[in-house]
Amino acid sequence: MTANPQSKLRLEPGELEQLAIFPLPSVVLLPHGLLPLHIFEPRYRAMTKEALDRKLPIAMAMPIEGELDERGRPKIRGVAGVGKIVRHEPLPDGRSNVLLLGLGRVRIERELEVETPFRQVQATLTRSRVEDVSRLDSLLMSVRALAMAIRTVEPKVATELERMMDPAMGKEVVVDRIASVFLPNPSQRQTLLEEPVVEKRLAIVVDRLAQYLVQLRMERGGGDGLLH
DSSP, rough: OEEEOOGGGOTTTTTSEEEEEOOOTTTOOTOOOOEEEOSSSSHHHHHHHHHHHTOOEEEEEEEEEEEEEETTTTEOOOEEEEEEEEEEEETTSSSSSEEEEEEEEEEEEEEESSSSSOOOOEEEEOOOSOOOHHHHHHHHHHHHHHHHHHTOOOHHHHHHHTTTTTTOOOOHHHHHHHHHHHHOOOOHHHHHOOOOBBHHHHHHHHHHHHHHHHHHHHHOOOSOOOOO
C-alpha cells in the first residue's frame, strides 16, 4: 500500500471548481478523520485514478434516501466532507483499497455537466464559527472529565481520547478529530458535518461520549454508568 505524507496535503485554490463526488449511503467523511474505501465499480476506479494522477480531492456526499434528480441519480445532501487519498493499495483485478484523509467541509453549489463516468460538482469551503467561548471551554472540560471516567474502564480508549485533545491543534480540530472516531452514527456525523458552530458540534460529541461511558460500564457490570 502506497502512502502520501499527510502533513503536505491540503486543498488548493481551484480544486473545488470541479470536484469529484462519491455518493455513498451511510458514509460521512469528517475533517481530520480517516475513511477506508474499497473501490470496485468502473466509474469509481476512474475517479480514483484521476485523483491519484492529479492529486485531486474527492468529496463523500451522502445521498438523500428515496430522492432522485431529473436524470435519475440520487440527490445528495448540500454539505459534504472532502479529502485526499493518503494510501492506495491496488489489487490484481483492477479493484483497490484507498484511505481518505478529511481536509474540510464543502457546500455543493451546483452539479456540473461532465463527460467523466463519475459525478462532479462546483463547491465552496464552509466557514466555522464560535459563538460562546465559555460554553466551548466548559464542554471541553466535560470531555476531559469523561476521558478520566473512561480510563477507569477502558484505559487504552481514554489514552487515545486524551491524545486527540492536544490544544496545539486548535479547538475546532480537536472536536472534529474526536467526532471522527467516537461518533459512528451516520446521521449524527452528517449533522455535525453541517453544523457551523463549533460548540454545538462539541455538544453532540459530549453526548456521544457520555453514552459510550454508560455502555462500557454496563458491558463490564460496573453499575449505572453515571458520572460521580
